[in-house]
Amino acid sequence: MVAQIDNKFIKLSIKKSYARFLSYVLYEGRPLTTRGRWINALVFFLYRLQLFSPFVRKVTEPIFILGTGRSGTTILGVTLAMHPAVGFLNEPKALWSYLHSYEDLIGSYNLNAARYRLGSSDIDQEMVRKAHRILGSYLVCSLSERVVDKYPELIFRFDFVRAIFPDAKFLFLYRDGVDTCHSIKKWSDRSGVIVDEESHDWWGLNNRKWDFLCEQVVSADPVIGEHVDKIRRYSNHEHMAAVEWIVTMKEGLHLVAEHPDVVLPVKYEDYVESPDYRRRILEFCALAMDEKYNEYCSMVLSRPIAKSKITLPVEIEGEFNRIMGLLGYE
Numbered sequence: 222m223v224a225q226i227d228n229k230f231i232k233l234s235i236k237k238s239y240a241r242f243l244s245y246v247l248y249e250g251r252p253l254t255t256r257g258r259w260i261n262a263l264v265f266f267l268y269r270l271q272l273f274s275p276f277v278r279k280v281t282e283p284i285f286i287l288g289t290g291r292s293g294t295t296i297l298g299v300t301l302a303m304h305p306a307v308g309f310l311n312e313p314k315a316l317w318s319y320l321h322s323y324e325d326l327i328g329s330y331n332l333n334a335a336r337y338r339l340g341s342s343d344i345d346q347e348m349v350r351k352a353h354r355i356l357g358s359y360l361v362c363s364l365s366e367r368v369v370d371k372y373p374e375l376i377f378r379f380d381f382v383r384a385i386f387p388d389a390k391f392l393f394l395y396r397d398g399v400d401t402c403h404s405i406k407k408w409s410d411r412s413g414v415i416v417d418e419e420s421h422d423w424w425g426l427n428n429r430k431w432d433f434l435c436e437q438v439v440s441a442d443p444v445i446g447e448h449v450d451k452i453r454r455y456s457n458h459e460h461m462a463a464v465e466w467i468v469t470m471k472e473g474l475h476l477v478a479e480h481p482d483v484v485l486p487v488k489y490e491d492y493v494e495s496p497d498y499r500r501r502i503l504e505f506c507a508l509a510m511d512e513k514y515n516e517y518c519s520m521v522l523s524r525p526i527a528k529s530k531i532t533l534p535v536e537i538e539g540e541f542n543r544i545m546g547l548l549g550y551e
Contacts, residue, residue: 240363250315252329253421254412277357283368284390287376289469291404292396293489298371303517308365328426337377337437341384393473396489398466403528405462448536493522
């Protein structure tokens with residue numbers, strides 16, 4: 222699907238379809254594993270151009286979707302994109318790379334030594350100005366009032382984002398870890414490619430993201446960190462996904478405990494099944510109920526099919542099961 226939307230989305234709202242296509246073509250950028258990367262030069266040119274645009278809207282209470290990729294973050298963002306107030310950006314990593322030169326974990330836009338964790342000390346006022354100008358222009362161009370930015374790895378950059386957008390809201394999406402691991406493996410099997418003897422898959426350029434994850438996040442984990450030397454040698458995508466899921470879920474649970482006023486835990490299985498649950502999410506985001514949003518959710522959301530169990534290495538199995546229990550899964 223182009224721009225992550227289907228025929229149902231297009232038929233329900235031409236205006237919202239326009240906003241999604243605009244977001245996809247001119248703001249999000251094309252990462253390593255996608256075609257049409259030639260357009261990135263245009264995307265970065267437009268970022269620079271919008272710094273001088275006289276047409277901007279004030280960016281208030283932007284909403285950030287955090288979690289582990291392949292856990293339902295895209296469908297959460299796409300359904301919210303049907304809301305009349307929302308302009309949805311699906312992993313606009315080109316924008317974040319433009320704002321901070323050491324942000325690109327995958328290696329899609331530069332090969333600097335990226336950092337998983339960024340904090341308030343990593344920003345300056347020029348960066349804040351650029352972020353507000355570009356997103357303020359985006360709101361005008363997309364005919365929107367609120368930005369929803371889905372970029373799961375921003376979960377490790379909470380203070381960084383809040384320093385730029387102090388009134389931001391965050392949705393911490395979580396899903397059954399087994400389902401998430403299966404989905405990550407399937408994604409890499411389907412979308413991973415070899416280009417000029419380089420691997421481009423879920424784990425970045427030649428495992429760049431995986432190396433950064435082990436070095437900067439896993440090594441500091443009080444439980445599985447002592448096994449980092451063994452973990453960094455993993456090659457099974459389900460095992461690697463389980464490691465990413467563990468450290469990401471722990472980060473999300475920490476943010477929920479420390480910042481309950483601005484970080485809302487969202488259980489994927491409840492989101493797809495319960496209109497009342499979705500209503501509470503809109504209330505948290507200060508978004509009014511909307512019939513087209515409700516209609517689209519009822520058309521595309523369904524209970525996920527349970528996946529077969531996975532066998533994990535002993536050094537991560539116990540922690541994986543413990544976090545599953547904390548999140549309410551067997």
